[in-house]
Amino acid sequence: MNGWDIFTYFCCVVLAGSALGIFVFFLRDAKGIIMGSREEDEDPG
Amino acid sequence: MAISSIDLSIVATYIAGMLGIGYYIFRKAPNFEEYLIAGRSMTTPILVCTLASTYYGLDVLFGTSEVAFNDGVVAFFGYSEMSLGFYIFAAYGLSRKLKEANFTSLPEILTRQYGQSAGYLGAISSILYSIPALSLFALGRISEVMFGIDAQIGALLLGSIALIYTLWGGLWAVAITDTVQFVFMCVTLAIAVPLLMSDLGGFETVAANVPATHFHIFGGIPFWLMMAYMATGISILVDPAFYQRIFAARNFRQVRNAMLIALVVWGAYDWLVTAAGMLARSGVALGALPADLHPNDALLTAVVMALPIGLVGLFLAGVLATAMSTIDSYSLVAGANISYDVYRPLFKPDASDRELVRATKIGIAISWVLGYLLAFLFERLMSLWVFNASLMTSTVLVPIFMGLFWKGRKTPAAGILSFLFGLVSIVVFYFGISQLGTYDETWGTYIWTFEFSGSSYALWQEYSLFFSLPISFLGFLIGNLFGSPRASDLREQSQ
Incomplete structure (x- = not known):
């Protein structure tokens, strides 16, 4: 295993880790978006 | 390409999911x-x-891997990472200015700074830039390679999915589908490359099977050409879809952090695409991949070979997603330019919210149809579209940046002349070089070589921005010198 291999594995971890981490935070925000729409629907005004 | 029924059903589920998201937003009836x-x-x-998913289209996925297949690590160090400085400036300087001024569209910046005529010019430039001809063409080609269906029919069917969920849900639908697409693409690529390394050997095997020049960081690219590649990264500073996302951010901090995180993601993504291209080249030398493998298909073929059933479906969905996320975003931008920046000021200044949404939807459909016609019915015109990014940068970069960052006098003539000087100079340069120069097969571009004072010089078509941007700036100075300020500006000064 040389330096290019290590760099490639590092990039794999960074890419997959960032994507999954961002998706978890997105789901948290998406919950807010859905709740927001329900609040709008329930708002009589 | 043989694809299992499990993988096909994953792709079908993905497509149904995209439509479901669009319909959910549609039911909320957004203003x-x-x-x-x-x-x-x-x-x-x-x-x-x-x-990340809008700005990274199939050109990066297949273009970068093709360069890596042919030339090696220069695809990463020379082509992809040279323009990082522009992204960092966009994160810290540009996004703050844009958020502070609360704009809605890119042409609106020109309208507020130089008047309605400059706004119309900016809208035309933005519409031309955003028509999704290239991405629809690429989507057609992908459907041909992946599913064996005719490119025109593939682009029509899959492009229509992107059109429908964009029409239904606007930016929310585009962004939520982009998010799912982004995760698919990143995770499958991050799994595929290590599997590819395990199948074909790591970089020690690659080094034994590719030319030694594949590991030269700048790959022998001439200095000015390297600068020209770097300069193409400047297009992000005038990309209307990029601006739209800045306008859509809750505040400056959210968008700055997003850009800085996206930089890390883009870097890792670029390297893995480069690595996959080089591994594919080594795989051809080892006999693991077909000897006649086209460099443009290297990534797709190698990754599909490496991934197990199930993950292939996710990867193919991610590839489709890469094209669809570009089509949806730019159709939406072009549609908004037609409705908000042209229709509203020209025909209906008092348009209601519902009328604007309806006009935007009509604009999205128009831009999609134009993109499809350009991609498949007028293939000669299609080649012109390649220089679209240079056209957009040459016409609006100087007036927008002077408008945002120059605190002194700004006249409507400055905005209009800057735009027109940039337009004329880029068209003259681009077509002048193609007429005076000769096509170089090695570099795939036109080069004009001439003698001056006993020395020989070479002008490449890629150098266009080195000429058009200073000329556009000259137009701004002339317009500012001889033009009159707007009446509203004069009133402000007198108070």
Whole structure:
């Protein structure tokens, strides 16, 4: 295993880790978006 | 390409999911600001995904891997990472200015700074830039390679999916689908490359099977050409879809953080695409991949070989997603330019919210149809579209940046002349070099070589921005010198 291999594995971890981490935070925000729409629907005004 | 029924059903589920998201947003009946810029409420996670997936189309996925296959690590160090400085400036300087001024569209910046005529010119430039001809063409080609269906029919069917969910849900639908697409693409690529390394050997095997020049960081590219590649990265500073996401952010901090995170993601993504291209080249030398493998298909063929059933479906969905996320975003931008920046000021200044949403939807459909016609019916015109990014940069970069950052006098003539000087200079340069020069097969471009004072010089078509941007700036100076300020500006000064 040389330096290019290590760099490639590092990039794999960074890419997959960032994507999954961002998706978890997105789901948290998406919950807010859905709740927001329900609040709008329930708002009589 | 043989694809299992499990993988096909995953792709079909993905397509149904995209439509479901669009329909969910449609039922919420968003108003114009929600439809176009998500009610200015986007947070960092969704901004990262939509920025990364919109700006990274199939050109990066297949173009970068093709360069890596042919030339090696220069695809990463020379082509992809040279323009990082522009992204960092966009994160810290540009996004703050844009958020402070609360704009809705890119042409609106020109309208506010130089008047309505400059705004119309900016809208035309933005519409031309955003028509999704290249991405629809690429989607057609992908459907041909992946599913064996005719490119025109593939682009029509799959492009229509992107059109439908964009029409239904506007920016929210685009951004949420971008997020799912972003995760598919990143995770499958991050799994595929190590599997490819395990199948074909790591970089020690690659080094034994590719030319030694594949590991030269700048690959022998001439200095000025390297500068020209770097200069193409400047297009992000005038990219209307990029601006739209800045306008859609909840605040400056959210968008700045998103851009900085996206930089890390883009870097890792670029390297893995480069690595996959080089591994594919080594795989051809080892006999693991077909000897006649086209460099453009290297990534797709190698990754599909490496991934197990199930993950292939996710990867193919991600590839489709890469094209669809570009089609949806730019159709939406072009549609908004037609409705908000042309139709509203020209025909209906008092247009209601519902009318604007309807006009935007009509604009999205028009831009999609134009893109399809350009991609498949007028193939000669299609080649002109390649220089679209240079055209956009040459015409609007100087007036927008002077408008945002120059605190002194700004006249309508400065905005208009800057635009027109940039337009004329880029067209003259681009077509002049193609007439005077000769086509170089090695570099795939026109080069004009001439003698001056006993020395020989070479002008490449890629150098266009080195000429058009200073000429556009000259137009700004002339317009500012001889033009009159707007009446509203004069009133402000006198108070």
